[in-house]
Amino acid sequence: MIKRKEEKKVKGLKGEIQKGRGVDIGTVFVKCAQKESEEIAFRSQRNAFFEVEYTDFTKKILDNSKVKYIIKEDKLYVVGDEALQFANMFNKETRRPLSRGVISPTEKEALPMVELLIKSVVREPTYKGEIVYFSVPGEPLDADFNIIYHIKMIEGFLKTLGYTPKPINEGHAIVLSELAEEDFTGMGLSFGGGMVNVCLSFMSVPIFKFSVVKAGDWIDQQVAMAVDETASRVSAIKESSLDLSKEGNLSKIESALSIYYNHLIEYVIENIKQEFTKARRMSRIIKPITIVLSGGTSLPKGFSHRFKQILDQLKLPIPVGQARMATQPLRSVAKGALVAASADEGKK
């Protein structure tokens, strides 16, 4: 028995690395979770790039400043957090290899860029065929595209790297990460950049799952149009200082953000209500459920309070015990995917 347990771990330079990985492939971040000894290591990259003029001098400056870049043919792209800073400096928008939760159809460089970012967080498998669960969005209710191509591309690439890839719905991953105490029964909501993903789960089995393409980016774009700013600048303010519990002395951008946050939350709750209507009845869930809020768009202070206020007004057809933030809203998807991967590795 002890020997079998040992086989599941690999001695690394910095402690035991346990087999199985969870990857969150989001519109804004790519994040990989892996268990190392008694800790979980999260490696992440921001999914954004910004084109700058390519000269040897620029390249050298970026190298010296440890700014990440990619060179493709005669083009130089700053990648990651710094892309956002560059965009703000030049008063322009960043570009994204992922859009609305899937590989961007309009960005020519999207696929190699996504591959590079995934590779840098996932790295080499511990052994050939190691299980990796990667997050995928639910079918979008409000957009005319499906996610099959995206899933197959990511799956194929992870296979090329030597993994055994398995998709997991983003909302479901949140349930696995956050709702063990509730026997994995409840609702996981991921408010991301390109999508909001929802999954209602009973005893770890998804009852329904879906996504909507109004999300953080949509808020940025609407606010940018309303106040004549760039979406990148709105996004920077949203991520750094927005407080949704603030009631007075709001700047123009803060007011607009607050208005669109309200709109988004109501839109998501109404879509959840419609899913319940479609499914007609709720069986087996007798106890009030817990709703877990997660994702980068849920980070502003006061978000969960605002969500609860709107939920109280709109009401779901099943009793809700509590609506709370995930312990680590930016890590819960990757962590949930890791729970699934570790469980699968344990079965081998």
Added chain:
Amino acid sequence: MALSGTEVDVINSVARLRQATKDQIRREVGFSLDYIGFLCRYLLRKGYLDFSGGYYSLTRVGIKTLLTEETPKIDQKLIKEIASEVAKEFSGELKKEVKRIKIPVTQIRQEVEKKPEEQIKIKTDFELPIEDESLALESNINKIGAKLEKEKSDIDKSVKLFKEIQKRGRKR
């Protein structure tokens, strides 16, 4: 134990379709395929459903359930339909009752055969040979590395519980 609303929906749906795949039931009842599978396995284990060649059908217990008035919100029209099929196995009185009901076979067929395009389930899987296109890129990303954060692991309990629940689910 009384059946819940969705479980009755599943039974109703199987009765309506006579024989139904998990996906057909999903389309009728709603919810995810996983959850419908979960309910079907439960109903199978409890003896309400039969499963053969990829299709679920009602067992005698399942049919009786439809005829029991205690079952919540059952489809009254469906009871009559089913009753007509099982009348031979029940009392003569029931036979008389059923005689009044006439359901054209074409109507049943139409119900089963509606939206043919939705009945197509993709079973093949195209193994996409993906080349690592990122090899063509020059970059310092691997040199700088990804942002690394660590937290104390609390997932062992979750992993254990998840495995247990999955195991129980498979038994169901």
